[in-house]
Amino acid sequence: MARAAKPRENKDKKARDLPTGIALLWGEQDQPARGPKPSLTPQRIAQAAVTLADAEGLETVSMNRVAAEFGVSAMALYRYVPGKTELVELMVEAVLAEPPDLSAVGSGWRARLSAWAHRQWAVYQAHPWLLAATAMRRQIMGPHQLAWMDTALAALEPTGLTPGQRHQVFLLIAGQVRSLAQQRADFDEDHNREWGRLTSELLNRHSDRFPALTKAIADGAFTSTELDPLDFGLDRILDGVQVLIDRA
Template sequence: MVVKRGILSVAAIVEQGITLADAEGLDAVSMRAIADRLGTGVMSLYRHVPNKEHLVELMVEAVSERYAYPDHTGNTWRQSLTVLAETDWAMYLEHPWTLVASLTSRPPIGPSTLRAMEWAYSAIAELGLPPKEATSVIMAVTTHVQGVAQLAVSERRLAESSDIDAVEWWRRRIHELDGGDHPHLEPIAQGFIEGDVEQWMIFDLTLILDGIEQLARRHRRGRATGRG
């Protein structure tokens, strides 16, 4: 695809990078590919964006801005973390390549990312947790969403190339292998498994939030008794 030639800008380059990543994945994004889509030479792009790494940072920043968390004034910490999870979930499923970009030891970080981090920490400030525990709380929610989103994206891709969904595949495979020695798997084999990945994400999120609530209670008791 070649877009109509126009004024070359960082915004135009970033938007083409996002469109390409949405359609073909992050690996498909290159300065050459974007230059071809814009109908210009590669060197013209380098005058605006120095390299692919910086381009990906700008792409993540642009998408993160579109999925900025809303004002959490008036929300409880639990409501806010639920909003965080639902917002991230929507972004990862709409733009799966952002999930790939985030799951590195040095993910792209820009102003939108810093605002999101500040939002998350301020949302749980009422819990009164020390910085280490507060970070663990946020990581518990974000990594949970990332993990289930990976599964959802993978299943969606497999469904596009297969005549059976993931749940049915598991059922058939268990039936093929089970010789009656795995009684706890029988309910799954009989079809009592819930196949909605988003429901798994929500159910497990509830368990995580319940655990966070218990953690906060222990800290409050510790402060009340002078041990925290």
């Protein structure tokens, strides 16, 4: 990482005037005619990186480590992938797999959007590093990412909202899932307990400075498990969207 944006010439012929990284994401690359048979593919490399990240976290995904998985040198990967940035993009794309099929989920926009959010949430749960991976660089490019977006927008079509509003609602839902995943990632069980211990210790010393917070903790607002955060947030947002629809 830490590489400045560099033009990086595109030498492909068949992949028509697309930046190399994007051609890769869309699988639009020409396979070579001459030379030794490639022993790898970008997709296999990305897959290995994904299982590695799933098991040991994104930090341990280095070119060296991934290459070792195939018994080749780190530099060998550069024959398939322009750089680490692009590898991570491929990882994201790999994990997004096929978008959810919402046709089975009733026909209401609300049920469908809710289902969409839950599927997306499941992906974040299965691959916690996804958050960091998409946080670092540009969003939304690969076909799988676009497909997810497409299904959400399709679910919103029957609402009667304007296209601009539908887009905003999509952003809202996607953002909610994402930010919740963020909050989860920060607080695993152990860490949460430790955080609670330290925070109450500190609050004891400064309870006058944080009255509302102190009270909230005393009332168990942070330890109650009766509310599922994802559903709570979704219900509020969707209720709010319903209000907007009714008003039109």
